[in-house]
Amino acid sequence: MEAASRAGARVVVASEEASTMERLADDSLLTLDFLDAAGSAARVAAFHARYPLSAIVSVDEETTVVASWISRELGLPHNPPEAALRARLKHEMRRALDDAGVSGPRHLVLETSQDPRRAANRVSFPAVVKPVFLSGSRAVRRVNNEEEFVDAFEWSRSFLARPDIVKRGGEYAKLLLVEDYVPGREVALEGLLTDGVLAVLALFDKPDPLEGPYFEETIYVTPSRLPSGHQREIVDVASRAAAALGLNQGPVHAELRLPPGEPPSVIEIAGRSIGGLCSRTLRFGLGLSLEELILRHALGRDLPELQREAEAAGVMMIPIPKAGALEEVTGLDDAKSLDAIEDIVITATLGAELVPLPEGSSYLGFIFARAATPAKVEQALRDAHEQLTFTIHTD
Numbered sequence: 001m002e003a004a005s006r007a008g009a010r011v012v013v014a015s016e017e018a019s020t021m022e023r024l025a026d027d028s029l030l031t032l033d034f035l036d037a038a039g040s041a042a043r044v045a046a047f048h049a050r051y052p053l054s055a056i057v058s059v060d061e062e063t064t065v066v067a068s069w070i071s072r073e074l075g076l077p078h079n080p081p082e083a084a085l086r087a088r089l090k091h092e093m094r095r096a097l098d099d100a101g102v103s104g105p106r107h108l109v110l111e112t113s114q115d116p117r118r119a120a121n122r123v124s125f126p127a128v129v130k131p132v133f134l135s136g137s138r139a140v141r142r143v144n145n146e147e148e149f150v151d152a153f154e155w156s157r158s159f160l161a162r163p164d165i166v167k168r169g170g171e172y173a174k175l176l177l178v179e180d181y182v183p184g185r186e187v188a189l190e191g192l193l194t195d196g197v198l199a200v201l202a203l204f205d206k207p208d209p210l211e212g213p214y215f216e217e218t219i220y221v222t223p224s225r226l227p228s229g230h231q232r233e234i235v236d237v238a239s240r241a242a243a244a245l246g247l248n249q250g251p252v253h254a255e256l257r258l259p260p261g262e263p264p265s266v267i268e269i270a271g272r273s274i275g276g277l278c279s280r281t282l283r284f285g286l287g288l289s290l291e292e293l294i295l296r297h298a299l300g301r302d303l304p305e306l307q308r309e310a311e312a313a314g315v316m317m318i319p320i321p322k323a324g325a326l327e328e329v330t331g332l333d334d335a336k337s338l339d340a341i342e343d344i345v346i347t348a349t350l351g352a353e354l355v356p357l358p359e360g361s362s363y364l365g366f367i368f369a370r371a372a373t374p375a376k377v378e379q380a381l382r383d384a385h386e387q388l389t390f391t392i393h394t395d
Helices: 002-007 037-050 061-074 081-088 090-100 116-122 146-160 163-174 228-245 290-298 332-336 374-387
Strands: 013-015 029-031 107-111 127-131 141-143 175-180 185-194 197-206 219-222 249-258 265-270 312-318 324-330 341-346 365-371 389-393
Touching: 002 290, 029 037, 037 061, 061 081, 081 090, 081 228, 081 265, 090 107, 090 175, 090 228, 090 265, 116 146, 127 146, 127 163, 141 146, 146 163, 146 175, 163 175, 185 228, 185 290, 197 228, 219 374, 228 249, 228 265, 249 290, 312 374, 332 341, 332 374, 341 374, 365 374
Parallel strands: 013 029
Antiparallel strands: 107 175, 127 141, 127 175, 185 197, 185 249, 197 219, 219 312, 249 265, 312 365, 324 389, 341 365
8 A cells, every 4th residue: 555655556445354434435445255256357347437447456365366357357467367266276286387397396186075094195205285275384284104194184174164264265175285395495586477577576595494394484585695597497497387377467476495406396386476574675776665566567657677676685574482362572672773673563462362383374573684695684683583572371
């Protein structure tokens, strides 16, 4: 919303829950059923006849498919709906990447109604069990043997049967994706597609090992410290992955593993930008934010040089160490005063019930740093985190 204001764009906000203000602001608020893409497209088309729209921008994983349907209905630039669906659903993504020969883990798709003991006979360990439609590593678990697999399967079946999860996933809440575990370092690529051509906005290193049993992301640092040849290989694989899915327009966020001696392996690729507040690490020509770039691109406006600023930057997503109620946060002033620390935002409110992975879907907050080198950024993030103390009450 801030980026739209800076760009001088009027915004219509569509959400899946009705706003109490919608009747008073029928030109700027809409309620849509994100699981009914065709119905949503028809409703927005009727809205568009009264209040013409110039662009449709999805802001998270759940809205990418419906945004593509709406854009197609209105004749606006968009990813094909089938491509958006492939990027949204992990099992469809895997099938498309395999068909195109893009490197990724071997996998199989299971139904939650199956017998996990029998299904375990088809699994190569170590493996990773995940829902096909959630993001942010939610409900993703590494399993090293049959007993761990059965436990993860049974837990996932129960978790995916929760009404709030079924509401988000619909029929896909009955599916599980099981992938071979891919060892090695992990990176994230942020890009922007224009008519199928990928412009790389940033390549993030993830210096913390993500080895399981859960895959809670913590530190992102850019620019990458990988050799230039490795970086070019990552970009090539990500570009081929986007093409394999049929993505051709708008932001792309890709997660890749770097197994020793093998090509980069695509773990995820999504037709959206990076999540949470992590985009605050990125600044581009004329001081534009990532959101401003995405909006300008969607509106067909001229873009400045897409080169990220020269200074290294990074973010730590502060992990939730245990379940319970957040009672107190201390050390914030000391952490903010450290060299290279740009800001610390605690997004969890006092008294809030915290839920860690694999069930949870949020963080305690975000730490932002900028410095001359990626190494200094990483160290500043770790030093600031050490200064913080979170008091969490458990029953």
